Amino acid sequence: MMNDKLMLMIPGPTPVPEAALLALAKHPIGHRTSEFSNILAEVTANLKWLHQTESDVLMLTASGTGAVEAGIINFLSPGDRVLVGCNGKFGDRWGEVAEAYGLQVEKITAEWGQPLDPAVFAQKLAADKDKQIKAVILTHSETSTGVLNDLEAIVGHVKEHGEALMILDAVTSLGAYNVPMDALGIDVIASGSQKGYMIPPGLGFVAVSAKAWEAYKTAKLPKYYLDLGKYRKSTAKNTTPFTPPVNLIVALHATLKMMREEGLESIFARHQRLTQATREAVKALNLPLFAADNCASPAITSVAPDRVDAEQIRSILKKKFDIALAGGQDHLKGKIFRIGHLGFVSDRDILSAIGALEVALRELGYEGFTPGAGVAAAARVFAS
Numbered sequence: 001m002m003n004d005k006l007m008l009m010i011p012g013p014t015p016v017p018e019a020a021l022l023a024l025a026k027h028p029i030g031h032r033t034s035e036f037s038n039i040l041a042e043v044t045a046n047l048k049w050l051h052q053t054e055s056d057v058l059m060l061t062a063s064g065t066g067a068v069e070a071g072i073i074n075f076l077s078p079g080d081r082v083l084v085g086c087n088g089k090f091g092d093r094w095g096e097v098a099e100a101y102g103l104q105v106e107k108i109t110a111e112w113g114q115p116l117d118p119a120v121f122a123q124k125l126a127a128d129k130d131k132q133i134k135a136v137i138l139t140h141s142e143t144s145t146g147v148l149n150d151l152e153a154i155v156g157h158v159k160e161h162g163e164a165l166m167i168l169d170a171v172t173s174l175g176a177y178n179v180p181m182d183a184l185g186i187d188v189i190a191s192g193s194q195k196g197y198m199i200p201p202g203l204g205f206v207a208v209s210a211k212a213w214e215a216y217k218t219a220k221l222p223k224y225y226l227d228l229g230k231y232r233k234s235t236a237k238n239t240t241p242f243t244p245p246v247n248l249i250v251a252l253h254a255t256l257k258m259m260r261e262e263g264l265e266s267i268f269a270r271h272q273r274l275t276q277a278t279r280e281a282v283k284a285l286n287l288p289l290f291a292a293d294n295c296a297s298p299a300i301t302s303v304a305p306d307r308v309d310a311e312q313i314r315s316i317l318k319k320k321f322d323i324a325l326a327g328g329q330d331h332l333k334g335k336i337f338r339i340g341h342l343g344f345v346s347d348r349d350i351l352s353a354i355g356a357l358e359v360a361l362r363e364l365g366y367e368g369f370t371p372g373a374g375v376a377a378a379a380r381v382f383a384s
């Protein structure tokens with residue numbers, strides 16, 4: 001009965017609209033054809049629009065991790081000192097990547113569920129008088145916890161330093177939250193197709209500033225497939241250095257058009273509304289939110305239920321409603337569940353998920369809420 005009605009409310013892969021599904025179902029076209037070049041030209045222009053940049057935005061056949069790795073290794077040399085913001089699974093991963101390439105990593109940490117303190121970045125950068133820090137690597141929206149780090153403040157401190165590049169994992173903030181690359185002065189932005197882009201996994205994106213291209217000239221870390229110089233050259237000629245996933249790019253062509261029609265301001269406002277409705281509903285159900293209101297990710301809401309089992313909630317939502325929520329990662333496994341609201345998500349999806357969540361809570365014998373209170377709280381946000 002509930003076959004083929006899966007509702008993905010995980011933070012990637014995210015739901016895919018029909019226009020993209022239809023593009024994926026088409027015969028692949030040759031990637032050295034003018035037909036494909038024309039598509040690539042439009043895709044590239046729209047990617048720049050999405051990143052709010054005049055600089056290059058390059059596409060890799062890779063998941064988001066490949067995009068971040070490329071964003072690190074193209075601009076640095078062995079032994080370079082880097083600051084890495086670590087307050088969740090993804091921040092930790094970028095520390096591991098940097099270490100794997102022999103960079104001198106200094107982690108700036110916060111407890112999982114807390115945002116990073118911009119003052120610690122300010123302090124470290126200000127103390128670096130002889131400009132040894134070559135990059136600051138930051139995860140904007142830390143998907144593992146649902147925390148949005150204070151990009152504006154941190155990038156401000158990086159600008160004051162002058163030398164260090166700002167390398168940003170915007171995998172679950174781009175296309176959900178305002179990340180104006182040029183206006184903020186971000187040097188590298190990495191993202192992935194299965195998140196805000198509304199298409200399946202398989203493409204990674206790296207945006208590169210003029211300052212980062214300067215660093216590229218002297219960067220000595222090894223690279224071949226992820227050498228962004230190759231992608232830059234090809235992209236300028238509306239082609240790709242290697243065989244790209246042509247169908248994914250045709251699908252991306254369709255979703256970027258959808259995004260342009262909706263408009264950046266509307267996209268950000270929609271994610272803001274979805275986030276607020278979800279959080280108000282969770283509060284009305286008397287379930288603890290894992291991240292505070294002032295650092296809430298626009299893509300994902302983490303809930304840390306104390307009187308019901310997070311995994312049982314997920315299991316009921318999946319079995320009874322075919323709604324997929326995400327669990328906790330690493331030491332948060334079993335402690336939190338996460339509601340994704342990134343990309344092709346509407347008000348209706350949140351109402352469904354909250355309604356289903358209420359059913360699961362009742363089934364588990366949790367009596368800490370008035371039936372209907374969660375849905376009513378979300379409805380109030382959507383009606384206003």
Ligand SMILES: *Cc1c(COP(=O)(O)O)cnc(C)c1O
Nearest residue numbers: 063064065090141143171172192
């Ligand atoms: C999904 C995600 C990534 C990329 O993960 P992949 O599995 O490699 O696509 C990176 N950073 C964040 C914050 C993410 O949510």
